[in-house]
C-alpha cells in the first residue's frame with residue numbers, strides 16, 4: 001500500500017539544488033548553478049568574536065528554545081534599522097523571524113493557499129517559490145515581464161482569463177529587486193502600478209527581497225530599490241527579507257513583515273513547523289547588526305559581486321558575442337542569458353556537464369513549460385578565474401550545439 005499523501009506524491013525537487021549539488025559529484029566541475037554567496041566576503045573574524053562573546057556569557061537563553069516570533073531585540077533592531085531605512089513602517093506584531101526567507105515562502109503559502117488555489121507568478125520566477133507553492137498544492141499562472149518588471153496589461157488579461165473560467169487568484173508573488181533568475185529591477189512607477197492593480201483585483205502581494213542591498217554602480221538612490229511594502233497603505237503586501245546574502249546563509253535568519261492577521265497565522269504555522277528559529281543564530285545576527293558589521297561589509301559585498309558580474313560579462317562578450325543575449329544586471333547574483341536559436345537548455349546542460357561546467361536550466365523558472373531558450377548563470381560563488389574558465393567551457397558547449 002502506498003502511504004504517501006497526494007501532496008507528497010507530487011513534491012518537487014528544487015532544480016537549483018539538484019544542479020547546484022552536482023559540483024560535489026563531478027570532479028573539476030565549475031558550478032555557475034547555485035547562487036551561493038562568496039565565502040571570501042563572509043565576516044569571519046566578526047562572527048568568531050561575536051560567537052565567543054555570546055558563549056562566554058553563559059546565558060541559558062542563548063542556547064535555549066525561544067519565542068516563535070523571534071528574538072525580540074532582533075525584531076526591534078530590524079524595525080528601527082533595516083525596515084525603517086527601506087521606508088517600511090511596521091510594528092513588532094507585524095514581524096516574524098523565519099528560518100531563511102524560504103521558510104517565509106512556505107509559511108505565507110500555508111496561510112494563504114488551499115489545494116487548487118491559483119497563485120500568480122512572474123515568468124520567469126524563483127524556482128524555490130514554485131516548489132513551495134506547488135508542494136502546498138497551489139496552481140500557478142505565469143505573467144510575463146518586460147524591462148521595467150511585471151507586464152500589467154498581461155496581469156489584467158491573466159486575471160480576466162481566470163475569472164472567465166470561474167477561478168480567482170489569491171496572491172501575486174514578485175521579486176522586484178534584481179530578480180532571481182532574470183536580474184530585473186522593477187521600475188518605481190511599475191511597483192506603484194502593481195500595488196494599484198492588486199487593489200483593483202483585491203489581491204495580496206508577496207514581495208520577496210533578498211537582493212535589494214546588493215546593487216551595483218548605476219543604482220544610485222534608495223528610491224530605485226524601495227520595496228512595494230513601503231507604499232502599502234492598505235495592508236496588501238507581505239514582505240520577505242533575509243540575511244543570507246548580506247551576512248551569511250548558514251545562520252538561516254530572515255524575516256516576514258505582514259498584515260497583522262497574516263503574521264499571527266504565520267506564527268502558528270511556524271510553531272507547528274519548527275517551534276522557533278535558532279536562538280543562537282538570531283543572537284549572532286542581532287550582535288552583527290548591533291556592532292555595525294552588516295552595514296560595514298555592505299559596500300565590499302557590492303563591489304565584490306559587481307566585479308564578478310563584470311568578469312562574467314567580459315568572458316561572455318569575448319566568447320559568445322552575438323550568439324547569446326543578456327541584459328546587464330544592476331544588482332544581485334545572476335546573469336540570465338538567452339541561448340542561440342535552436343539551442344535547448346536541457347540538451348545544452350548535458351553537453352555543459354561533459355565540459356565540466358553547470359548552470360540552471362531556464363525552463364526551471366517557468367511555470368508554463370516554456371523557457372528552454374534561457375540559462376541562469378550565477379556569478380556570486382565562483383572566483384574570477386573560475387568564472388572566465390566556466391564561460392569558456394560553456395561557450396564551447398554552446399558552439400557544439402549551435
Ligand SMILES: Cc1ncc(COP(=O)(O)O)c(C=O)c1O
Nearest residue numbers: 100101102126180208242244254
Ligand atoms: C528570490 C529568493 N527568495 C528566497 C531565497 C531563499 O533565501 P534564504 O532562505 O536563504 O533566505 C532565495 C535564495 O536564493 C532567493 O533567491
